[in-house]
Amino acid sequence: MTPTIDDIRMAAKRIAAEAIRTPLISSPALDEITGGRIYLKCENLQRTGSFKFRGAFNAIASLSEAERAHGIVASSSGNHAQGIAEAARLFGVPATIVMPGDAPAAKREGTRQRGASIVAYDRASDDRDAITASIVAETGAELIHAYNDGRVIAGQGTIGLEIAEDLAKRGEHADIVVVPCGGGGMSAGIGLAIAAESPNTQVFLAEPAGFDDYARSLASGSIQRNPRTDGSICDALMAPQPGAIGFAINRATGARAVAVSDIDAMAAVAFAFRTLKLVVEPGGAAALASLLSGRIDARGKTVVILLSGGNIDPDVLERALAA
Incomplete structure (x- = not known):
């Protein structure tokens, strides 16, 4: 099944009693660094520690x-x-x-x-x-596939509804929303919701360098596989290739993709811990890494960065802080 905005709205009602409506917080520190208006959607605070x-x-x-x-x-x-x-x-x-x-x-x-x-x-x-x-x-x-399942995509799309609703309450809208991306289910769901609620907003997918199957797939117009299945610190984002359902949606909504290195991801983990006082795993910090590394230009723009997960092993956090 290919989900629609109505499926996402139904999912929002279905999960409301159990899922946390995670906060959308502003970050003066990131505003100063980037020259933009930066918000963080904190799915690292979701039940089980991630948007999943x-x-x-x-x-x-x-x-x-x-x-x-x-x-x-x-x-x-x-x-x-x-x-x-x-x-x-x-x-x-x-x-x-x-x-x-x-x-x-x-x-x-x-x-x-x-x-x-x-x-x-x-x-x-x-x-x-x-x-x-x-x-x-x-x-x-x-x-229940992790990302190539319309029911899962609809559930993840509730994040996009919340982003648009919470910004609208503040009289604002996002110019850019940046989403960590593995198989593309979350980005597809968010993209559907944003297209319906904030059609002038551009969605970017942040994926690990060396696992940029989404960038290559969007560029070629057909699904491309990653050449390997391991080798990134962003373990949550190493899908072998885009899911067919999400890829069709991400193409239709005009998503773009950027890649971040392991060094970028670990620096973002450390920044989140030290400056934002948030615990984020490397894959969950990919969107933040794209902002901090300059791959997303936020100057004069309102940008929402999705922190998608906080399930990090203590030794990985220690390595990030020691770098």
Whole structure:
């Protein structure tokens, strides 16, 4: 299913009782550095520590009781895993997560603590989609893809509604919204919502250098794969390629893409901790990194930066602060 703005509005009602309406905060420090008016949408403060809970809950809530009874299966390096695990726990249904063995310890532990079972795989040599498909075939469980699922995209799109609504209450609108991007589900949902509520706003996707499949796909007009499946500090953003549903939406809404290095991402993690007093993981800081590194020009503009997740291992945070 390709979601519409009506699906996003329905998702907002569906998740309202469980998802946190995260704050949209201004940042005088970033205003001074960039010469713009900067807002931060703090999804690192969302339930389970990332935006993923929105889409996971909306997807599971959309199922019938009979469909839920067979359980839920998902593949994820950690944030979607925790979102699915928490949503499944709330509905009282079992969840199985296919997770890379090198996923951050904080994300693995958070998934287990919420009651999900983990099936580990090697990111470099195993086919996670084949593993996931075999579990679905064996159990009859419902597959909820991390980003190539209309129900998930609609849930993530509620972030865009909140951004537009909260700015409108202040008599403002965004010139630019910057979103961390892996498979493109969140950016697609936000793009749909922003196109409907603030059509003059440009959405940018911030992805890791070396994993710029979205930039290449948008430039070529067709889906391009990443040449490798590991090797970035931004573990949450290493999808093999854009999801077909989200890619069609991101093309239609005119999204643009920029890439940030691991050094940029870690510098943004440190800046968020020291200056903004916020804990953000490297992938969740990709949009902030694009701003701080100058890849997004904010001079004279109102820019919303999405902080998409805060599930960072202590040793990674320590490395960022020591750099």
